[in-house]
Amino acid sequence: MKNKVFIAAYSVTLLLAASFIAFYSLRPERSLNMPWEDIFRKSLIETSLGDSIKINKLNKSAFDLRLSDPTKTIILADSSLKLAIKANYISGIGEAYRVKGIGHSYLNDKNQAVKNYLEAVKYFKINKDLKQQARVYNNIGNLYRFINYNKALEYYKKSLKITKNFDDEELKAGLFFNIASILRLNSKFRQALFYYNSSNKIFIARKDTVNIIINLLNTGIVYYQIKEYKEAEFRINKAIEGSEKKKLFTTLIGCYTTLSKINYELNEYSEAKINIKEGLKYSKIVKNKNFEHDLIHAAYLLENKQKNYKKALQYLIQVHKYDSLLLSKNQTDNIDKTSSYYIQQQQIQENELIIAQQKYRETLYWWTLTIIFSLILFTALIGISTYALLQKKRKRKDIEIENRVTMLEQKTLQAMVNPHFIFNVLNTIQYFISQDDSQEANKILSIFANLMRKHLEICLKSSITLMEEMEYLSLYLSLEKIRFSEKMKYNITVSNNIDGEEIILPPMLIQPFIENAIWHGIMPKETGGLIDIDFTCQNDELRIRITDNGIGISNSIKNKTSGHISRGLELIEERVSLLNKLNIKKISINKVQTGESGTEVIITIPV
Template sequence: MIRLSIIFVFILFSVSSIAGNIDSLLQIFNKTKTEKDKVDLLFQIGKEYQKVNIDSGIYYFTKAEKIADKNNIQNRRADIIKNIGNCYQAIGNLEKALEHYLKALDISLKIDSLDKKDTLNKKLSANLYHNISLIKNFQGDNNQAIRLLYESRKLRLEINDFYGLAVFTYPSLGAIYMERGEYSKASTYFYNALDIWEKSDNKIGIADAYDYLGVISEKQNDYQRALQYYTKSLQLREKIGDEYFLSFSYNNIGVAYFHLKNYEKALEFCGKSLEIKLKTNDKLSTRNTYSNIGLIYQLQGDYELSLSYFLKTVEISEEFEDLYETTKAYINVGTTLGYLKKFESAEEYLINAFEIAKKNNYLDLLKDVTENISVVYQNTNQYEKAFNMLLLHKQISDSLFNADMIKKLTSIELNYEFEKIQATDSIRMARVAFEKEFLQNEKLNRQKIITYILIFGIIIMLIMAYLIFRTFKINQKAKQNELKSRATEIEKSLLRTQMNPHFIFNSMNSIQHFISKNDSYEAERYLSKFAKLIRFILENSSQPYVCLHDEISSLQLYLELEQLRFNYKFDFTINIDDRIDDEFIKIPPMLIQPYVENAILHGIMPKETNGRILLEVKIDEKNSVLYCNIVDDGIGREKSKELKSKNSIRHKSIGMQITNERLNFLNKESQSNIWVRIIDLENASGTRIELTIPYKDE
């Protein structure tokens, strides 16, 4: 029998899927601290992997479920377990899928018993009932499948989940009733779904409904009408680029052409369907298309090619342990082998099909296989066996006829029950709509009364708020102007201290000294350094922040020029913490230089012997702080004060005064916590200055 693509839609992905990049999600996860956020991120990572790598999806879902269970996050846990079931369903492990769906449903129903108003949980329960029902139907228990779908429908009606009814519940009920041959009920459910989709202009849903109605037309042998429905569906899917479900439309159009005996067109569209299904690794629907193509080639007399496709259907059916489909595949292979005159192999496949069909009471398949075995026995001169099989074929045909009659006689009762259910649904939906409208009107009336009472007070409050806000803005603007003015003054003062006339004059003298000695290399080298330092000072004195790399580079230039200026009176070392990325860490400019200058002028220069300066920069990443230590082995602060007091010419240093004012300003303006500590080393052997500087990481 040629196979239609009936789309049983498992709820594999939640409505609000997170399209994200796996790598970026993993990076966020590594920085996440709360357990709930970890569960959510692992769940999203699992959803991404679920589309491309089922095993990885199961791994991350399982990891998320363990954390959710440990921290009693039950609603998310139920959803995670459902998705693990989806993964197992996708690879054909229906037993494991069913196990996880039932476990998730148990958790979800317990949550519902505690909180009847949790609509998200009710939707999850409805989805789980749906998925369980489809597995039950797949296992042959369509009565249980319908009962479960009614439970799903009941929950969806409670929460007005018309989307879920249209995309899942109604199509699945229609498909199962269609399998049972109850086309009137099936059509009603498909039209219910179509009505919802047309009202919301959902083209994907409309296309699905057209496919279902086409299948029903085909079941009733109206192939031309079926082709019209399938073509409408195809046109919609092509417009929206729905490639995966295009494969179903192609397959169904191919089937319609098959029944219309246009085999070339049938092969063309079935081939298009197969090409897409092989890309998506959808084995179950691929099997159906293999079977269709095999039957077409069989009718065209190309038995070898037909056999190759039927053998593929055997392989997939056995892999999924689908006894009914395996039996059908055996019959197709056996029949084709008979056409090829390979009667021994044909008999083996047909006998296997006969045994399975007999054991499982597949009467429709027993009818086909007994007829085909009889033909094989006739061709191998086993006439008694051929006769017995024909007798059995006749008995089964009569039994099926009687079963059809019984089905027709009970159809009135079934339709009556169905109409009662439909009427109940309509009354329930009308009651829900009325109650909702009544509650909304009552709420609106209360809101009007409250609004009239509060409106005068709100106006007064708005006027007061405006006046307060206006006063605040005026004060803020004045304060900002004052801060800007003070910042400008400090920047100018800072620039003046950095552009120390003595420093510039001595640096230029040193460069002139090299020129007079014809030492052009040294002159050029130091002139270049001097120019770089001046440029840095001019460029960055007005900038709020500079990168640490530039600050350290300028300090090194400054120290090298001071070495030259004072005839290499001191050596220096700069140590930077290896963890520091100095290109991205930013600090206020020229904070460190005044302290280095102070160490040279008041610590090293009065010393009789050569000195040494150590500059260390370390990082505290947790608190975003740099620790800068400036250590000299000079004469120390006490000795320096003593020398200054003896000096008849008093030098008033404004550099440190401006620096202190600047620190106070920065701490106040940017809510920073820059602080300085000066430590006298033991035995008057120098001074240690500790600077703590918050930084920006960009």
């Protein structure tokens, strides 16, 4: 108790010292007029309501034309920028630069795009407009999305982090969509569909027709890539229907390009030629050489496959005039150089703006700093000595607990895939082989192989993402569903505000409860077994709710007919108890019977 009081007193001393520094070094000086303050003052005085409405309207009109006529987007944004500068309308200036950047991006002029985006960030920082800063970082991520996936994800995550400070479903939907696109480009198709569906729910709720159409195209591309051609064609044709009504030429190019690829795979040569021709028609309208290059390359592949070598050679010559791989590298280098240059210039300007104020308070600051640091150093020496002794004692105890946790994790992982489960799966495969149902046997074998691979991956980790845990659960439940057929159904629901890649949790914390629900709740029933797994996140806590309509806890205890014993639950309870000793925020597990039958398990994990 005495040690805790001492550490608390030490922390308060440091806090008071830091506050003292902040008061004297950062307090505003009324005798100095900073240039940024002058800009704000002029903006408040000179910007009229009529000017701001006109500028905002121009910016919106420019933005709305980005898909059909990006050249006009730039022209309108330039007009808006001139008006905003004349009116000293800071927000309007930042938005005009952002929209100009979008226009240049659609015209594939990435250097001009990044210049305008960085100008926009500067003005949004002046206005302390976090929402618009997040939008610009999202736009910069879009510049990198086809040439540097890691850079794109960096900016998308930067934007997503800022969005936690405000409520903007539209931006959140866009970020879900963009992350899905990167996952698609990285061949993580199932994860991509998850994020596309998350964004589409918001688009539908907002009645955002344009983005619903674009989402149809992108999910169609995913289904094409996983060779589900019928679903892909259905979605892309729906996207074409909507795009023609809205005159979304860029989207139409993507639709016809993908349709031609599907035709190619299905040997539908005449249909492929028609779709390539349609795509080229729209690529010339939007004046985008990248689209034109991709369609010409598709035409080359088509003619080559049909052994029309003369035509194929003509297309190949056109393809080599535009080397997309080399261009992508140069674009990445140019964007990085342009970004660095403009960021450096902005930093120089900001440094010049604060020099006068720094000189004014320099003497007072250093005297105050010397006294405070002397106090902090003296206090720190005493505190560190005491803290080191306490930490040594606690570290010894923590190591013992961590070793015990590691041992329990290994035992849990061994208990998860027990010989009984493997034997049942192999029996099921053998059954379908004996029935000459090789397709179903191969399906079960594929799921089982993926489950084993995922199991081995998790064995090497002390923590995993929620996405990895859900992938494991889906594989496990898929096998159990095939084995028990109509006797068991399951649902997995994930809240929209959950990012499966961001949330970290201990491995194999959920599966034993699901296994217990199947064996002790559902198996004793004749039919109609149902398991619901619900993931929600609120107040920095992940809440996992597992419910079943089985026979219930009390009836299960009475009914000892099942020979299956879940050792995993005992191991998990012991692991959680030890983890709670190591961490300030605790994991909680509650199990109750719902009525005369059925069971509910609620696991709460701090995130």
